[in-house]
Amino acid sequence: MASWAPKRYHDNRLPGLWSSPTALAVGLLLVATSAWSHVFPDHSEPRVGWTVNKPPAQVRIWFDGVMEPLFSTITVTNADKQRVDTGDGRVNPSDHNILEVSLPSLPPGKYRVFWSVVAHDGHRTEGDFPFSIGPSP
Numbered sequence: 437m438a439s440w441a442p443k444r445y446h447d448n449r450l451p452g453l454w455s456s457p458t459a460l461a462v463g464l465l466l467v468a469t470s471a472w473s474h475v476f477p478d479h480s481e482p483r484v485g486w487t488v489n490k491p492p493a494q495v496r497i498w499f500d501g502v503m504e505p506l507f508s509t510i511t512v513t514n515a516d517k518q519r520v521d522t523g524d525g526r527v528n529p530s531d532h533n534i535l536e537v538s539l540p541s542l543p544p545g546k547y548r549v550f551w552s553v554v555a556h557d558g559h560r561t562e563g564d565f566p567f568s569i570g571p572s573p
Contacts (some may be wrong), residue, residue, distance in 0.1 A: 475501035475533075489566040493565075495521070495549050495569045496528075496536040503527050503535065507554035510537045514525065515546045525551075536556035 480497040482488050495512055510525035525537035535551055545568065550560035 462491045474559045475499045482567040484565040491542040494538045504554040510535045510551045
């Protein structure tokens with residue numbers, strides 16, 4: 437006659453270390469940490485989309501985190517897509533949260549600022565925005 441005794445099985449999983457709640461918490465932490473690694477613009481001067489009456493001497497963008505100076509750039513172009521800044525775009529040496537570039541005395545018109553920055557951990561963020569010089573509408 438056959439024996440109906442229960443069979444014993446061995447569980448090879450790690451005991452409790454990667455339970456569902458633990459795995460979920462670790463996953464959320466990794467996602468949150470990677471989101472903090474990018475730097476994004478906080479505000480700029482001239483402001484995004486604004487028309488200024490007087491030509492600005494420089495464009496400055498303040499970011500919400502520290503940037504790598506070697507890999508961060510800023511340029512300004514006119515409506516004909518010609519570069520019009522002085523070519524000295526840089527992360528401010530006193531405050532690595534500011535990206536800036538000097539401008540010559542520009543005529544009235546529409547301009548666009550292009551920026552690309554790298555956070556200390558290597559994540560790149562880039563973008564652009566317009567501003568105008570001339571009488572306010």
